[in-house]
Amino acid sequence: MNQRILHVLEFKKIIEQLNAQTASSLGKEKTAGLKPSSDIDQVRKWQMETDEAAQVLRLKGHVPLGGIFDIKPSLKRTTIGGVLSAMECLDIASTIYGGRQLKRFVEDMDEPEMPILREMITGIVPMKDLENDIRNCIDENGGVMDGASERLRSIRSKIRTYESRVRDKMDAFTKSKAKMLSDAIVTIRNERYVLPVKQEYRGSIGGIVHDQSSSGATLFIEPQTVVDLNNQLQESRVQEKNEVEKILKDLSETIAENHQTLYENVEVLGHIDFMFARAKLSKLMRASMPNMNNEGRIKMKQARHPLIPADEVVPNDIELGEDYSSIVITGPNTGGKTVALKLVGLFTLMAQSGLQVPALDGCELAVFDEVYADIGDEQSIEQSLSTFSSHMTNIVDILKQVDHNSLVLFDELGAGTDPQEGAALAMSILDEVVQRDARVIATTHYPELKAYGYNRPGVINASVEFDIQTLRPTYRLLIGVPGRSNAFEISRRLGLDEAVINSAKSHIGVDSQSVENMIASLEDSKREAEQDYNEAERLLQEAEDLRNELKVKWNQFEEQREKLYEKAEAKAEKAIRQAREEAESIVGEIRNMKSQAQMKEHEWIEARKMFEEAQPELAKKKQKSPAPKRDTQELNTGDEVKLLTLNQQGTIVDKTGKNEYQVQVGVMKVKAKRKELEFVKAKQPYKEKPMATVKGKSFHVKTELDLRGERYEDALNKLEKYIDDALLAGYPTVSIIHGKGTGALRTAVQNFAKNHRNISSHRAGGMNEGGSGVTVLELR
Template sequence: MNEKILNQLEFYKIKEWLEGHAATSLGKELALKTFPSTELEEVKAWQEETDEAVTILRLKGHVPLGGISDIRPAIKRATIGGILTASELMSIASTLYGVKQLKTFIESLEEETLPIFKSYIEELVVLNQLERSIKNCIDDHGHIMDGASSKLRTIRNQIRTYESRVRDQLDSFTKSKSNMLSDSIVTIRNDRYVLPVKHEYRSTFGGIVHDQSSSGQTLFIEPQAVVDLNNKLQEARLEEEQEIEKILRELSSYVQADVEELRYDVDLLQKIDFIVAKGKLSRQLRAVKPKMNQDGFIHMRQARHPLISDDEVVSNDVEIGKDYTAIVITGPNTGGKTVTLKMVGLCTLMAQSGLQVPALDGCELAVFDHVFADIGDEQSIEQSLSTFSSHMSNIVQILEDVNHNSLVLFDELGAGTDPQEGAGLAMAILDFVVERKSRVIATTHYPELKAYGYNRDEVINASVEFDVQTLQPTYRLLLGVPGRSNAFDISKRLGLNDTIIDKAKSMVSEDSRSVENMIASLDQSRRQAEDRYEEADQLLQEASELYSDLKHEYEQYLKHKDKHMDKAKEKANTIVDKAEKEAEQVLQEIREMKDQAHIKEHKLIDAKKRLSDQKEQFKDQDHQPKKEVKKVQNFKPGDEVHVLSFNQNGHIVDQISDKEYEVQLGILKMKVPAKQLEFIKRPNPLKTKPMASVKGSAYHVKPELDLRGERYEDALQRLEKYLDEALLANYHQVSIIHGKGTGALMKAVQQFADEHRAVKNKRFGHPNEGGSGVTILELK
């Protein structure tokens, strides 16, 4: 590839656009050096870089590259020991700040897959100390600050003092001797404060004359009274310059120490800015990443010429390199053949330069060793011999260098000479290039080449569509259909007499008429196929939308179905658990009542009614309003309460004080403030007769036994005695509290229960009953 070919295909305009998207002079430099590569792996790597930049721009809209500048000249001067200026040092500090900003920005995209950018960011060296040293001495405007050194601060304080004293002295002259002055102001000449004195009063002031006006009537005099002060001021300013030079020399030495890291950072920043510029150009062109190959295969869908505006460009499908290696585009001038030719060539150069191409996703382009083009201004009907010679010289050079991995573009091949000779040359040249296995696209208006593609398997005819109704080209590329002359149809539309048109047709050879008829038939078949394709495509879109809607509705149904089922199951489990507890409580009361000697029948009926009412209550659970929890001031032992701080239910064991109660929560007893308690219910005491006496005394026993803290033997003795008492009390279930601890007491209780004749079954308590710290025994 040479510059002439790049200029013919207007690749330089793409580079100018690319330069405009670069944020720094570093990136602009690389943009102008952009050149297509012939190495497949290198091109693929470049395309990956561009694609990552497009991804970042899509996510964030920008990449922070502000403050970064070309500091390479300053680095070079620092390398050889030169003293850098304050502005140069500030540019270095600003660039180092830009490095930090860029590094932080890319690292914030940790969820995205950006291997190339992240590898560059990892390689960037952050020189915080150098940046801090420079910014501590130089402000944002490039001025050395007073705090750069203690000596500089002292000197500048002296300068301000001397300046103030000089101005005070001169101000006194402007007030007391204003009539001797041309203007009552203090001005500066040769870095010294002076007064504009009228020429005739020169001797009154004495001192030194530094300048005079053009007329000579005003002398700028430094009065003798301030000469010494001005001298001291000049000395202080000289010391200031020396101290500033010392500070700059020290900062330059810091830069020299980090020169390698700085040079490495600049190279990386240049690459990053260039890659981001490629990404910005892709967004501007609405371009896509092409798949690259080295097999000479080109396939682009709805490709557009990048240099034609969106409101004028026509997109086309182009394919070459598999079933055929040559495309011959025939048809009249101004139909868009040259634009199509240039579009393929320019997109190929862009892809081989790592730039994305304006087309739809899924396009594929090849990496060629050479892209040859013979394109000139062939829109004029007249062709001179010199033009033909120029084109032929170019074609001769192309034919000498062409090989199997070349893309050759011929515009109006064989034009500029006798039509029959030109057509023969065109076919011979095409044969030569096709035999070399090159990929070739040629445009021509010779009718003889319309039949060229039908006789060769490697060649396909093509044309650019022309609308006879509007007498305008549509610029659509039609592969497989050669171009028609349309001369008769156009003439008829423009009003030419039918007799003349019929006579003209009779003068055309039979072969030509057959070819035109064949092309017309192909064109009609193509239009019918396109109409059917559009109809089928519309039906497919409608079916796809319907399928998508149905799929979405079904997924929503499954999602809500599972959700509602889970919610219903959870609610049902809650209701069942509550019902079981209430039923157990009611049944327990029934069991206690049935063994009492003088129980009244109406109490049994009342207990059964409570169970039935509870069942009906849970049936209508969703429609019943939640009962408010009663709050009482004074609780009594046995009251069931809800402990707010633990969100647990328990019962009052004892009252410790007016503001504190002892509460039983499962197996735990704890002190709880009264304000943390909510009253639930108070058990109704049953009026029963005393139970049967055991050994002459009334017998009472609790439904639970607490063995925690007992020794092994004592615990078993207490347990055996307790079970006897529970059987006498006619309990069907009791709770043995043994705690968790080491597990020894738990095992002893479990083993004892297995061997006891009156124990029907055993289990650990539920979480609300104390869990594994409690064993529930069912008695026979």
């Protein structure tokens, strides 16, 4: 892409926004060199990188890219024997640390779908030892520390000793010679400690004069008694400087040995910074990844110009390259034609640069070899070119190069000359470009081109909507409807006399009036069709929601009914099992009894068979119908879902947009796309608790109650409940086994029988009934 196209379509403003999202000078360097690519494989790779980085930002919210510097100039200096400063060494250590932090951040991510980022970080070598070597020598402020070497520690210790001794002597002077000093302080001149002595006392304090004040009234004198100490101090400082240089030289040599690895680290870090800068810009623009093709196909839904403020921009749907390869936008000026033209061109440049575009998900853009544009008034005084000549110069250059894999944008084609000749030229130029199978979008205000789209295959008319009521453009692009002049309508609403308007209409040919009427009819029909379509879509959505809701409720009903069946069958099975166990117990007891009433074995077998045949046949369990798959269906308020990005369960609170929901997760509410939600179960309808049923006579209870071994109070509670059950079962007589023992339990049972209104009498058991260990109760 040539620089003129990038300037005309304002691509540099996008680069400026992208540059603001970088975290380091490495990223800024990559951003400054960004240009669209015509290699579809390269473009798709860039788009995948941006999308992967956008996923990381969506899941993690940030990426650690701090503390990274462009250390390439420093590395280059080390390779030619240069010695780095302490701050340069510190920047290298910081960059090593930043790279290691980023590598750990990516490795600790649970999401496996990060193939590009994971492959990139394999090229980052941690280099912990080199970082430690630098940080052990240089502090956070860029100073070489005492511990960098034993010699430096010793030298600095001597410096501190000499400084202390010099100061002590100088302080003694300030106290004893205070009247000779301009100020009782110790100061420094030429890196030596001196005293500010008054001019008249110059001879009273012997020493070396290093400086004087601007007025000459004060001399800065180094007393003779501290000259030797100052000399020793200066000598130690020279030794310190030499030792620091030696330490920095050793570090620089170590860095030089690792310069190739460091350089590769920096290249990876710069690319990752650039990659996440694109993702941050995408988030800022609320953009999405376009699907790229090399077939010249463009499909954009709710596309917004990225350089127009969000509260002012009007989204538009634009398609090109499938049913038609050219769009001719007609209509009056200031309606938004040029904005629509630039929108398509700028989206193409952004997509071919690996940037996402501000449009709905699923948009499609093509990779072109070249984008050509003739936009705006480029009149040149220096070349003595008129507006028309300037446009024609550009158009001639375009026609020399355009081919089937080009996108051509013409703004006000044929303008700046005689309208009739300009319209004829415009149609011829369009014919030429269309014939070469290029993708073309052209704007014009010539009425002759309104019928152009109807007479040429692969060409369609379009216009920008104008609201007659408010006398303002709506900036909505209407594909398939040519623009019409609204001069008469605007004049009428502004108060122009009707007679003047009618007179003006009489000067217009019948054909022009027919075309205007046809366009007005098309606009009305398109508007009504859009309203009908939106209403039909709304009704279809409501019907689909109702259908899904009925499906859910029917499945809930089936599931609840099945649970009730299972519960009833389980209860019946339990009762039958208890009855069988009691029967087996009774049979066993009777078999062991030696009495004259003993039955034969085959009679017991027959009785047992009759008992088993008397068991009710339980209903077979119904096969559960599979739960409705809801992963691709609409979710309803109250449905329980799993938020995949947080791995947490929540409840649908509200639907906030198409395929977007508000989910209550614990104490917080979050917004999520449908694809980020996994259906768990539908909202449970309110169920009334069934009323308790009274057990009838079929309720199973024995004709005897054994209270032996029970405590007094427990025995009475069991007895009271047993009598109620026996009455419900309809037994006339029951036996209470209490044993002989002390007789306390027998007395309690008999007293209970006397006071119970449903017990008519009681007696001790007979010889064959258990004797005095049993009390027989007659029930009413």
